[in-house]
Amino acid sequence: MAWDLIANVVISGVLTGLVYGLMALGLSVIFGVVRVVNFAHGEMMTIAMYAAVVLFAALKLDPFLAIVPVAAAFFAFGYAMQAGLINPFITRPEHSQFMLLVAVALIMVNGLLLAFGPDARNVQTEYQLESFALGPLLFDKGRVYAAAAALAAAAGLFAFFRFSLTGKAIRACADNYLGAKVVGLDVKHLYALTFGLGSVCVAVAGCAMAILLEVTPQLGPAYTLLAFVIVIVGGLGSMGGALVGGVLIGVSEAMAGLFIAPSAKSMFSFGLLILVLLFRPQGLLGRKQ
Amino acid sequence: MNKRTATLLAILGVALAALPAFAGNYVLSVATLILYLAFAGQAWNVMMGFAGQLSLGHSLYVGVAAYVAGGLFFHYGIGPWAGLWLAMLACVLIGAAIGFLAFRFGISGVYFALLTIAFAEFTRIGFDHLGWTGGPGGMFLKVAQRDQIDLLNFRGPPAMYYYTMLVLAAGAFALCAWLLKSRAGYYWQAIRENEEAAQALGINTFRWKMIAVMISSAMTAVAGVFFAFYYNNLFPEQIFHISRSIEIILGPIIGGVGTLFGPILGAAVLTVLGDAITELLAVLGWEIPGVKQVFYGVVLLAVIMFVPNGIWPALARRLGLGK
Numbered sequence: 001m002a003w004d005l006i007a008n009v010v011i012s013g014v015l016t017g018l019v020y021g022l023m024a025l026g027l028s029v030i031f032g033v034v035r036v037v038n039f040a041h042g043e044m045m046t047i048a049m050y051a052a053v054v055l056f057a058a059l060k061l062d063p064f065l066a067i068v069p070v071a072a073a074f075f076a077f078g079y080a081m082q083a084g085l086i087n088p089f090i091t092r093p094e095h096s097q098f099m100l101l102v103a104v105a106l107i108m109v110n111g112l113l114l115a116f117g118p119d120a121r122n123v124q125t126e127y128q129l130e131s132f133a134l135g136p137l138l139f140d141k142g143r144v145y146a147a148a149a150a151l152a153a154a155a156g157l158f159a160f161f162r163f164s165l166t167g168k169a170i171r172a173c174a175d176n177y178l179g180a181k182v183v184g185l186d187v188k189h190l191y192a193l194t195f196g197l198g199s200v201c202v203a204v205a206g207c208a209m210a211i212l213l214e215v216t217p218q219l220g221p222a223y224t225l226l227a228f229v230i231v232i233v234g235g236l237g238s239m240g241g242a243l244v245g246g247v248l249i250g251v252s253e254a255m256a257g258l259f260i261a262p263s264a265k266s267m268f269s270f271g272l273l274i275l276v277l278l279f280r281p282q283g284l285l286g287r288k289q
Numbered sequence: 290m291n292k293r294t295a296t297l298l299a300i301l302g303v304a305l306a307a308l309p310a311f312a313g314n315y316v317l318s319v320a321t322l323i324l325y326l327a328f329a330g331q332a333w334n335v336m337m338g339f340a341g342q343l344s345l346g347h348s349l350y351v352g353v354a355a356y357v358a359g360g361l362f363f364h365y366g367i368g369p370w371a372g373l374w375l376a377m378l379a380c381v382l383i384g385a386a387i388g389f390l391a392f393r394f395g396i397s398g399v400y401f402a403l404l405t406i407a408f409a410e411f412t413r414i415g416f417d418h419l420g421w422t423g424g425p426g427g428m429f430l431k432v433a434q435r436d437q438i439d440l441l442n443f444r445g446p447p448a449m450y451y452y453t454m455l456v457l458a459a460g461a462f463a464l465c466a467w468l469l470k471s472r473a474g475y476y477w478q479a480i481r482e483n484e485e486a487a488q489a490l491g492i493n494t495f496r497w498k499m500i501a502v503m504i505s506s507a508m509t510a511v512a513g514v515f516f517a518f519y520y521n522n523l524f525p526e527q528i529f530h531i532s533r534s535i536e537i538i539l540g541p542i543i544g545g546v547g548t549l550f551g552p553i554l555g556a557a558v559l560t561v562l563g564d565a566i567t568e569l570l571a572v573l574g575w576e577i578p579g580v581k582q583v584f585y586g587v588v589l590l591a592v593i594m595f596v597p598n599g600i601w602p603a604l605a606r607r608l609g610l611g612k
Binding site for chain 2: 037085088092094095096098099100102103104105106107109110111113114117118217221225228229232261263264266267270271273274277278279281
């Protein structure tokens with residue numbers, strides 16, 4: 001097998017993996033802080049993809065520009081969902097929270113099916129067909145832009161958590177719920193804020209992904225599982241881990257697709273999840289809990 | 290159980306037994322589906338309600354059992370009664386493996402659920418590439434004469450399938466009732482409520498959790514074999530799909546996890562209402578895919594938010610019945 005074919009596949013995997021990583025980052029932030037398993041994560045991403053498709057179809061709005069309104073809408077939605085729906089469930093048993101989001105996911109997937117039908121939809125821009133050439137290596141323009149958007153969003157999130165006061169407050173809630181309350185932080189509001197931020201990640205990732213793939217309602221559950229694989233492999237509570245995990249999964253899926261069979265690529269991810277859950281549950285970069 | 294419960298059970302039993310005399314094939318098929326979901330839900334209930342382990346990959350056992358029994362019939366003509374035992378064995382081994390891996394490594398709660406999902410998905414994609422079972426194109430079992438009852442090959446009129454499922458569901462109910470009252474039942478309830486306290490009391494939690502998982506997977510295997518010989522076509526994409534797993538757990542969660550009547554009540558309520566909505570929409574002229582699922586999601590959401598212990602406990606209190 002020619003090395004430049006492999007190299008191109010790896011590059012493609014890395015770029016796609018960064019978008020996966022952003023999606024997983026949203027989940028990691030939500031899971032890490034609010035401790036809620038957002039089983040509707042992939043479904044939310046699918047909704048974002050559909051939003052980009054619809055905006056493109058109606059207004060000829062490039063998906064990367066659509067990021068702004070979609071992200072704003074998702075922030076509001078995420079905040080509302082946490083504040084309204086999930087907050088009362090924080091004290092309930094785990095399987096209850098889980099099932100709550102399973103129900104939401106179920107409604108989302110089938111709502112999309114109702115609204116858009118099962119056929120695939122996509123966005124068609126000019127730059128999707130072009131690529132940058134670097135010697136024998138080809139970088140798809142669409143993928144590069146998508147990865148750039150993902151990196152920008154991730155960087156923004158890192159900066160927020162590192163440098164802003166609210167970011168530090170959220171980290172405090174994650175580290176010590178009771179302590180944060182004692183210090184006077186409005187934990188419920190901060191949780192909702194976190195969910196909103198996680199949703200923004202999903203929105204950006206979704207718009208970026210709309211450039212790369214066709215969207216069908218069934219992508220939702222697949223992405224949810226993928227996000228969990230990445231978060232667990234990369235390490236819970238580690239934001240860098242989510243990105244690294246995303247790239248790892250992106251590359252391994254691409255390689256599995258090349259060497260085994262395209263339809264088997266997810267098998268590798270699930271196998272990896274099983275191994276990680278059993279032997280290194282804190283993931284590659286996570287903290288041992 | 291008190292006199293009221295016994296009377297109600299008796300009436301229900303008579304009504305169910307007499308159903309084929311009144312109902313047409315469509316109603317019978319709906320009733321069979323309800324009983325199937327009730328049975329599978331009861332099987333899942335053993336793992337969740339008894340051992341407290343949330344399994345979201347139960348379609349794995351249904352699928353493996355269906356393919357084992359179906360494959361044996363398809364390739365070698367081995368009838369379902371023999372295939373049943375092999376299927377159950379396969380599922381018990383798989384369940385034991387998953388349980389062992391999970392419990393030895395201390396995986397519980399959300400992580401256990403994710404592990405079960407991962408195993409189911411892994412198997413789904415695996416079977417898509419498995420030639421012996423027909424791959425993604427599916428496996429089709431020969432459908433012989435439906436008028437005569439061929440018990441050996443499990444072929445016959447809809448009423449036969451209905452009665453089989455009725456016996457299975459009733460059997461599962463009886464089994465679970467007996468298990469709950471037995472010593473094992475108390476051990477399981479202790480483990481479910483507080484595992485560490487149970488361990489402190491000297492209960493071998495590992496062993497009892499494994500037993501619950503194995504019973505659950507064995508029961509689900511029976512459902513899988515029934516599925517294979519009732520529907521006669523198997524596709525990895527459908528039978529292992531996560532929506533099947535969710536379908537199985539909707540009944541118990543809505544009816545009441547850990548209770549005896551919960552799974553049956555939940556399955557009945559959901560299926561009847563779901564079909565009613567589809568019928569209503571069809572009458573109005575709308576053939577919309579996905580409405581039923583949205584409805585299920587909404588009901589699930591409503592139950593989890595407002596009646597978290599399920600419909601049955603509240604209903605039982607109202608009617609003055611026992612558990």
